Amino acid sequence: MAHARPRFPSPHERRGSAAAHHGAGDAAPSADDVAPARRAQAFARHGFYSDSNIRHLVSYAADRGIRIVPEVCIPSGAGAAIRSYPHLGNPHLVRCGDTRNATSLWPSTSSLSFVQAALHRACDLFPSPFIHIGAGPCDWGEWEADSALMRAGFPLGSDIERVFVERALRTLRFHGRRAAAWESLTRSFPTPPDGTALLSRGESAATIDAAAAAGGCWVLADERLLAPSMSAAPATAARAIGDARRLYERLPEAMRARGLAGCEVVARPATTASPEKLMTQLVPQLLVAAEIAWHGDQALTWERLAPLIEANAAYLERAIPRWIAQRT
Structure with a gap:
């Protein structure tokens, strides 16, 4: 069955959010757009790892028989990214100037580009054959309540989650990597993509069968x-x-x-x-x-x-x- 390819609403289709969203072809962010990333440092508690820090840790661990697997959480669990780049989050919260409770990426060209860039970087820094993409429990309700997303051809939150995950998988395949994800991935992918490793919070026949069907494995993380x-x-x-x-x-x-x-x-x-x-x-x-x-x-x-x-x-x-x- 053929389906028309859905389109994300443009920034101008969201009243009051044009300044907060930047598509791939938009002009570079202004100084006003960059400022929130600097202000987000006020939320920082433990700093960050530089590229050289990460490469040192990867090498140090490898010398001791340990492989470091990074986790880039999508589309939920992204609160830190949204605090640094508010336009990646819910535009209604951006307009209110309060993204502290925003944890899920908002479907937009900018967010998909961010996911792709973050995973490219993770693959550059970590030689692990698996990259964890999160896919933890996600509240689809805030997406499904947005009429602009519905008009763009996304009637269900599962449709939107699949767009994020598929962009992540395409990026990982480019680098010859495989995905690891929480078992909640099976909400939007009843049969996970080939080779996916599922992390489960408890022994579940559904998770075990889903991992086997994908030719992957499952890991206990209870x-x-x-x-x-x-x-x-x-x-x-x-x-x-x-x-x-x-x-x-x-x-x-x-x-x-x-x-x-x-x-x-x-x-x-x-x-x-x-x-x-x-x-x-x-x-x-x-x-x-x-x-x-x-x-x-x-x-x-x-x-x-x-x-x-x-x-x-x-x-x-x-x-x-x-x-x-x-x-x-």
């Missing part, structure tokens, strides 16, 4: 199991060992799931921002997950592993400098 403790209580070594032991007891069964390729310890920067939490929450669980995921039934017993966790945490506590982020 925050209930694999996220370090979210407790606001002071971090202590005793608490860390207790959390690590609970993970040691529960993870082996989860790793026996059909078609599973591995697991991901989910670390939220907001919960592991201090050196104390890094050492007492993240490191012990990383060591447990690594031991079980890599060695399976041949993993060390808890009696042998616990002293190694304590020794490694103590070593890292001494070896890692206490870096404090610069405020901008």
Whole structure:
């Protein structure tokens, strides 16, 4: 069945938003348009990595048998990008001058160009065969409520999400890379694109079958199991060992799931921002997950592993400098 190719509404079709949107053929942004990107630095808490920082980290990790896989979140989870470039977000929020709650890219030529440029850059900096494109849960409601998008030929939010994902996939294929994405990708792609790896927050027959149909794999990223403790209580070594032991007891069964390729310890920067939490929450669980995921039934017993966790945490506590982020 043939379909007319949908067209994104032009900036002038959105009342009051012409100055905020720039298509591929538009004039270069003015100084007034660049200013929001500078003002967005006021939101920064932990700075950024330069190209040389990233290349050093990639090389440092590779020398130790570790591959870094970047995640470029589309179309949701893009709040940082929108705060820097407000015209990528919901034009109604841009007109109000408040994009703090904008987290989803708005369908426009500029946003698609941004996705393409970001993934080109990620492929240049990271040699990983997989690039994570996010595709996390996305609120389609704000897209579907926009009459201009409906007139442009996008009656459903799933149509818009597919446009973003397809642009990302085309960019990755150009570099010979494959996509990784959250299992929520299957909302808009019931059968994921070929070779896609799906990250799942829990064992799901639908996710497992979808990954198999795509010729890809799935990775367990269950925050209930694999996220370090979210407790606001002071971090202590005793608490860390207790959390690590609970993970040691529960993870082996989860790793026996059909078609599973591995697991991901989910670390939220907001919960592991201090050196104390890094050492007492993240490191012990990383060591447990690594031991079980890599060695399976041949993993060390808890009696042998616990002293190694304590020794490694103590070593890292001494070896890692206490870096404090610069405020901008």
